[in-house]
Amino acid sequence: MTVQDPNVVATAGAESAASSNPRAGQVGLTVRQAGAGATVVGVSGEIDMLTAPQLRAEVLRHLAAGTTLVLDLSGVSFLGSAGLAVLVEAAQHGKRRDAAFRVVAVARAVTRPLAATGLGEVFSVFESVEQALGADEAR
Template sequence: MTVQDPDVVETSGAESAAAGGPRAGQLGLVARTAGEGVAVVAVSGEVDMLTAPQLRADVLRHLDAGETLVLDMSGVSFLGSAGLAVLVEASQQAQRRGAEFRVVAVERAVTRPLAATGLGEVFSIFESVEQALEAGRAR
């Protein structure tokens, strides 16, 4: 039996791709630039009290840089209250920084907690990264 260190968070790379993504209790984060001042962070795995601090650090780093952030949660298999708290904090940080924060949510594991808490009405929610990026171009 092995015990996994909760501070170790799997990020993108050949190892995670070969293993089929993050294992239970792990978080995958892949960031890319989608244009000047626009970052897309793809999240996969479980967002819970063990993995939320890593998500928070990554999200706030992009927002602190004043970037528009598209958080692609289409690969998330579980979104707990700690993850919801990260989304609320990210939204507030974006407002303070004059940045935009958009969430891509299609999986029931994400859409259901957002709907149940009413947060689906608070965030800019999109069905695809392309839609989220296009929303910024339309302004």
Template sequence: MTVQDPDVVATSGAESAAVDSPRAGQLGLAVRTPAEGVTVVGVSGEVDMLTAPQLRAESLRHLDAGSTLVLDLSGVSFLGSAGLAVLVEASQHAKRRDAEFRVVAVARAVTRPLAATGLGGVFSVFESVEQALESHESR
């Protein structure tokens, strides 16, 4: 059995492909504003009890009155219950502020928890950021 130090990142071999992705306990967030009042937050890595507070803070920060937040979870490799709670809170926050909250979910790691909990029917879920933005333009 081989034990690998979690603080060591492989620089060669099969494991080196993951160097650019967030490490365990870290969350990658990329924020862009494609139009006035529209923010897309690209999320990568694992959304669990360690990283959910960071996602929560970033999500709620972009939900202003009348705004649209697209949470792109296409880079998420794990979505735990703490992450699902963040999505519920962001959705509720958006409703209170008359804002739009949209989720992009394509990976099984995200779609399966959404389907298993029934939350896939609660949020506006799209297969791409482009679809979520087109939905914004048509309202």
């Protein structure tokens, strides 16, 4: 077993890899407006019991009455049960507020838990942000 000293500075290769991805226990979130009444929240990293509360707060903050929220999980490398619970809560919250909640899922780390639990049928899942935003036009 190897134990790394936390006081040791990472080498250039390891440092550059770490800076592009959130560290363990962190989730990367980006928020952008995608037109009138539509918000896209991009997520990267791992969604587990440590990071799910941060994701929950961000998602619920952007689910307002009559709006569209697209949760882009294409950068997620792990989706645990706490993350799945956030998705279910967001879908329910959106329905109560008459807001559209959509999920973008392409990576196996996300699509597999959605399929295994049947949650892919509970809310709208798309292969790209553009498809998720375009679903408004199909109404």
